[in-house]
Amino acid sequence: GENVEQHPSTLSVQEGDSAVIKCTYSDSASNYFPWYKQELGKRPQLIIDIRSNVGEKKDQRIAVTLNKTAKHFSLHITETQPEDSAVYFCAATRNQFYFGTGTSLTVIP
Amino acid sequence: DAGVIQSPRHEVTEMGQEVTLRCKPISGHNSLFWYRQTMMRGLELLIYFNNNVPIDDSGMPEDRFSAKMPNASFSTLKIQPSEPRDSAVYFCASSHAHYEQYFGPGTRLTVT
Numbered sequence: 001g002e003n004v005e006q007h008p009s010t011l012s013v014q015e016g017d018s019a020v021i022k023c024t025y026s027d028s029a030s031n032y033f034p035w036y037k038q039e040l041g042k043r044p045q046l047i048i049d050i051r052s053n054v055g056e057k058k059d060q061r062i063a064v065t066l067n068k069t070a071k072h073f074s075l076h077i078t079e080t081q082p083e084d085s086a087v088y089f090c091a092a093t094r095n096q097f098y099f100g101t102g103t104s105l106t107v108i109p
Numbered sequence: 110d111a112g113v114i115q116s117p118r119h120e121v122t123e124m125g126q127e128v129t130l131r132c133k134p135i136s137g138h139n140s141l142f143w144y145r146q147t148m149m150r151g152l153e154l155l156i157y158f159n160n161n162v163p164i165d166d167s168g169m170p171e172d173r174f175s176a177k178m179p180n181a182s183f184s185t186l187k188i189q190p191s192e193p194r195d196s197a198v199y200f201c202a203s204s205h206a207h208y209e210q211y212f213g214p215g216t217r218l219t220v221t
Contacts, residue, residue: 032208043214
């Protein structure tokens with residue numbers, strides 16, 4: 001099956017700085033890579049996703065990049081704000097979703 | 110659309126009791142997933158259905174857990190008998206064609 005590794009497990013940044021979270025996957029057949037944000041006590045919510053035929057996708061302050069050859073993808077958050085503080089999960093999927101272990105992001109005002 | 114609906118939102122029960130969690134997926138979605146989330150083990154896939162058929166139940170911890178999807182708009186996850194180590198947040202999620210999976214609000218289960 002698929003194996004998704006996510007780094008770092010915790011990340012602290014100053015407000016206004018950028019944050020980068022990286023994931024690797026093992027199954028070259030995986031073709032869809034979503035990112036979820038989970039605030040404390042809430043459900044995971046889809047914030048951005050990318051399909052295997054695209055190398056980069058951007059939505060305002062967040063972007064995702066995908067390197068199929070190296071089998072890794074990354075989430076980039078620019079101009080971070082305190083409300084970006086949450087746990088972020090990556091996932092790789094072909095049929096079912098394989099989630100990373102999560103990154104706890106803290107944005108320090 | 111109301112999104113994925115789960116009930117109950119909170120459940121407190123005593124060890125040995127039967128627990129039934131319910132889920133209504135988003136209309137038109139053909140895949141449904143049950144997850145368990147704990148601090149120690151993170152987000153674990155328990156089972157997923159495609160077109161109401163169980164496809165992969167390898168994540169179901171043991172025979173005490175069972176899941177059904179009798180129709181496209183309803184699924185249950187049952188634990189019988191429940192144990193304290195089953196305490197967790199259980200999420201149901203649905204998607205169409207394996208993309209854009211949406212989570213329900215979760216059921217927080219506490220087994221004493």
